[in-house]
Amino acid sequence: MDLIKNKKVQIKMQAESYLVRCRQMQSTPGAYAFFDLKKNTVYRILVNHGKFNGNVRLWIATPKNKPILFHPKFFLRTRHKLEYSFNSGNFERVKIGLLFVNPALNNFYFLKDIKVEEINKPPPKRRLAILVPYRDRKIHMTKFVPYMNNYLKGFNYQIILVHQKNKKLFNRAALFNIGFDIIKGNFDYFCFHDVDLLPEAADYSFPKNPAHLSMYCSQFNYKRKDIFGGVTLFTKRQFLKINGFSNQFKGWGGEDDDLRVRVKRFYKPEYRPGKYKSLPHKHVGHTNPNYEKNVDLYEKRLEKPELSDKDGLSNIKDGRFKYRLLRVHQINNNGSLKLVDNITYKNGENFMVDVDF
Secondary structure: OOOEEEOOEEEEEEOOEEEEEEOOOOOOOEEEEEEEOOOOOEEEEEEEEEEEEOEEEEEEEOOOOOEEEEEEEEEOOOOOEEEEEEEOOOOOEEEEEEEEEOOOOOOEEEEEEEEEEEOOOOOOOOOEEEEEEEOOOHHHHHHHHHHHHHHOOOOOEEEEEEEEOOOOOOOHHHHHHHHHHHHHHHOOEEEEEOOOEEEEEOOOOOOOOOEEOEOEEHHHOOOOOOOOOOEEEEEHHHHHHOOOOOOOOOOOOOHHHHHHHHHHHHOOOEEOEOEEEEOOOOOOHHHOOOHHHHHHHHHHHHHOHHHHHHOOHHHHHHOOOOOEEEEEEEEOOOOOEEEEOOOOOOOOOEEEEEEEO
């Protein structure tokens, strides 16, 4: 990697790192390297760095210094790796580096290397199901389906919206389990996806371990979130191994934390630095009347993770958690619905299933 100065900085090699230091007070000083890219391709950036002093942020720009990404939330923190994903758009060559924020003479950072790799590659001979819990989100649905059809070009995939057709508290986790139970024999891996998250740069390729994708979302001002909700990926075997989601978290809160507990019992979670646009929606938050019960339930699972063995996909199998498949609709690309007899398992055809439980 050939590191190049940007404005008033000093660069020295020390061991296997570049030492980048401010020479004098100057706006946005730093250093960068050039990378050749393919157009309209999703890339993952991994910045390996050592010690630093001052606020340092990721910088992606065109060769003529037009910023593609220059955001204060992507600061270096105490960890020694900064991960991020971005879409190359119409650019075939970019600058990627680190810049100082509010630079001072004692600001410095050690930069080991910057790696750029192409991601979101369709896996050969693998079928992907996008499962989406749904109720009263038609505006989101009409945006989500055509957007995902465009984003997942080249993948062998189908979108299945699981529509809760009752007046009970919305049960996101149970809807995922129900959807999985209905279609599990026809897919190799599964993405559990909220309808209000649109990928700007995210990796839907086949996972080695259960993976969390929606780490950077616009609703959080693209601040990194190492949670396990929003958008997650599992192989069929992995989801069966953890016994799916819990069916007991009613209303908002807790089911994604419980999912992380389930995953960590058997796997090392994979965190993919996906970037997502959050569609505007009313956030229920702590106003959920069942919130305290959800918190209590999660804390019990945290103390005794083995409790999840008796709550999840196994409940559906032995009949303790019963559901009914009411109707099946095919979803057209504009979001309109057509009543059909059954789900047709064909690449690019998307469906909504109405269920009750």
